[in-house]
Amino acid sequence: MSGRVPPGDFAGSSPVWLRQPEDVNALVPALWSRTACKDADGVLHVGGLSVADVVANVNTPAYLLDEDDFRSRARAFRDAFDGYDVYYAGKAFLSTAVARWVEEEGLCLDVCSDGELSVALRAGVDPGRIGYHGNNKTAMELRRAVHAGVGRIIVDSFVEIERIADVAAQLGVVQPVMVRVTAGVEAHTHEFIATAHEDQKFGLSISTGDAFEAARQVLAAPSLELRGLHSHIGSQIFDTSGWEVAARRVLALHARIAAELGHTLPELDLGGGFGIAYTTQDDPAEPAVLAEQITAIVTAECAALGLDVPHLSIEPGRAIVGPAMCTVYTVGTVKQVALDGGATRTYVSVDGGMSDNIRPALYDADYSCTLASRHSAAAPVLARVVGKHCESGDIVVKDEFLPGDVGPGDLLAVPATGAYGRSMASNYNHALRPPVVAVRDGQFRVIVRRETIDDLLATDLG
Incomplete structure (x- = not known):
């Protein structure tokens, strides 16, 4: 969603490359897999499937892997x-x-x-x-x-x-x-x-x-x-x-x-x-x-x-x-935090975090995100998407503009998480690692299942 244009009204509290978007619902195609798009209701689709429908079956957080995109990028390197x-x-x-x-x-x-x-x-x-x-x-x-x-x-x-x-x-x-x-x-x-x-x-x-x-x-x-x-x-x-x-x-x-x-x-x-x-x-x-x-x-x-x-x-x-995968989360809580100069930042907490993507904490890596489950007519607000772990550095997306009415139950999707998200995932706070769900031609299949409490306890010999 971010735009590489001169800073706007929030320049004092956001990176210089991040400006308030004209349409907070729009995707930036370069950040997403090739089949990613939004329908008229603002619902994100990947691989011909609504992400809302996919996560209704597999829950969140979940990694969605666009098989066609992965294969096309592999062929592009092979042929080039x-x-x-x-x-x-x-x-x-x-x-x-x-x-x-x-x-x-x-x-x-x-x-x-x-x-x-x-x-x-x-x-x-x-x-x-x-x-x-x-x-x-x-x-x-x-x-x-x-x-x-x-x-x-x-x-x-x-x-x-x-x-x-x-x-x-x-x-x-x-x-x-x-x-x-x-x-x-x-x-x-x-x-x-x-x-x-x-x-x-x-x-x-x-x-x-x-x-x-x-x-x-x-x-x-x-x-x-x-x-x-x-x-x-x-x-x-x-x-x-x-x-x-x-x-x-x-x-x-x-x-x-x-x-x-x-x-x-x-x-x-x-x-x-x-x-x-x-x-x-x-x-x-x-x-x-x-x-x-x-x-x-x-x-x-x-x-x-x-x-x-x-x-x-x-x-x-x-x-x-990397670009072939996105991670889908469910919003749990939202709060407003006052910043210097009178601006505010909206903290959006989701049901994952550094256990499923350690790169922001490890490398200070930047990511983008979008509201994935609906269209919003609300004005954009400067947001920071954070995880549920007991760490102040548990940040999923440091700076992004999201609709001002983002709230509990909404789905957020973070693009470009295919590289190292699941590979470096952990059980910090005894979190369960999310599934990897391959999507293609309107169908999905779980290729790496979600961990269970039984998995977690199986190695704990007591």
Whole structure:
């Protein structure tokens, strides 16, 4: 609902990009899945279904996943990055159904835990199309991954090289690996999700020589096959300038390995981090634009170094599932709070919160929302949507304009919650994690059921 226009009457108490909308009932299409719309009564529809009808069957809070939107975004990356391997980053959101969609649309799959690997294998994903990430993979996890036949393991430390080599030797196989490198590039993103600068837990540094030494050790291990280098520069990135700097440094290492170790690396993984629109201050690029620019960057750097262009791969996660999902809540209480300068803010409390979306508390992330169950003729009010948990930082949407008559029983929907909402959900305050409901062509099906009190108590041995 937010508008990226000059601030209006509420400028003193709201972000500069947020202005009172002309129609508080209208959706901003860029923030929602492609099938989202409102009917004449103001009821939000997704996948050809009224969200009010869906939650009448599954209750709130609930994650609604637009299957057509997910699949179309997956195909958009697959087609734009033709000739690449496109790995869906399962950490964004993974379930058995989603893993099947990923494979059906021709994508590979990244996992970063034994649990994610278990979901992928349960879904029937070809192990050879699975990549395994993580900065602290145990010997047990590695044994299961190697035994399953995963197509590549992304090495993150020297001790891990020894672990994988030992496991592969014991199993009598040669395991393909890639070395994750840190290129010293800090993408324009939140500090906690900028993952390629030096002072962080992931990867092996190019500048200190650790990355080169890791490549040397992998090449010296008979049970390992070095497929290439892996570089991930951050998350929620909107331009390709960071990839340009990273590619230059990573490909220089690629050339050094060829020259000094006599091994030409056949592959290069450029990671993910493609941004999405959470509010109208965000302006993500289309996959076709990203593909054209990233390919041009790599091609130019390879030409400058006298290298053949290696086989490339990328890892979109958020950019596929993020916009495809929204979260629907029921309003419980509403109160007015006086602000400095005589303005007021309406606090709207819903039946979820930081247990189903930790990102506002963890990253200070901004979201939008809309009244989803009816049309309102009331004037907009500046609102803050908050959860029901015992934390003052339990904020769902920091700043938004909602109808002034919003009240108990109304449904609110928050767009772009597909990435990390359910994946990072918790049982804080012993909350029950919401279901994930796939909607498509006027039908819905629960693909991850709501937790129950019995689920909650099952692990409590008393």
